[in-house]
Amino acid sequence: MSAAPEISDITIREINEFAEIRAVEELQKEAWGLPDLDVVPLTQLVAAKEAGGVLIGAFDGEMLVGFVYGFPSFERGELAHHSHMLAVKPAYRNYDLGRRLKLAQREHVIAQGIDLISWTYDPLQSLNAHFNFGKLGVLADRYFLNFYGEDAASFLHQTGTDRLWVSWLVSSERVKERISGISYSSPSNLGPPLVQVEADDSSRRNDFAEGLAQDHAVIEIPSNIDALPRETGLRWREDTRWAFTEALKAGYFVDAFVRETRGDKRIGKYILSRKKAQDD
């Protein structure tokens, strides 16, 4: 077994050298199993950087072990930043590097005078849900069906490419709290989940009207979607697609993600809140 990495020696800094940008291409293949054609290439990364994009790496000595990449964007008529990729080498995961990369990206974007960073992720991935909502404090009110088409290029996503579009309001109180380690406190008046995790990890849809009868709605997901049989995963996709789409249409937004233990298993819960007039 290889030794644990010396995390205290890892530096987070901008990526500038061509050789380092080539390493970003390689890390994309390693993290997502992408074929060459789907890798964002050096030329695109160089041009985007020069045009206001942000490319930041985590380095163990000279070796690139993680990176975050995004570019300027427009959202609802305002200048924003779209974060297209974040990856950490498998042996370096769960050492806070993903979070440190996002914090460095946040500082950089704030210095550009921008308040909003957006990105997309697969809402069935509980690690990413916890990372995005629990550790960073994003919120979401847009759900895309097969955002990148029906073919999943990455080995991480075998149930189509539905995505939740998340908004990281980098200067908001919500974000300042989450990044300083203050957790979301769950409201007490939660309705029955729109979709729930069954004892065998399959999904069950519940009554729509009951699920949306309170100010907060709940959508549960299993702790590791990739460990389930493909048929079960596809059913999870259909059921959560239904729940997110209908709840967002009914005026809720995705406010938080919390994890809890039920019996001998861990489950994840999205908590949606009804939008108030000033949230629009």
Ligand SMILES: CC(C)(COP(=O)(O)OP(=O)(O)OC[C@H]1O[C@@H](n2cnc3c(N)ncnc32)[C@H](O)[C@@H]1OP(=O)(O)O)[C@@H](O)C(=O)NCCC(=O)NCCS
């Ligand atoms: C997502 C990713 C960048 C996170 O990087 P990282 O350096 O491991 O991130 P951190 O160490 O800062 O935080 C990871 C958190 O996820 C938690 N986690 C790990 N496995 C988990 C799982 N199966 N379910 C839920 N949470 C999990 C960790 O416990 C940690 O949370 P904690 O600090 O509250 O304990 C990394 O996993 C990765 O490269 N994944 C593949 C590419 C990808 O999914 N990119 C992001 C798309 S949005």
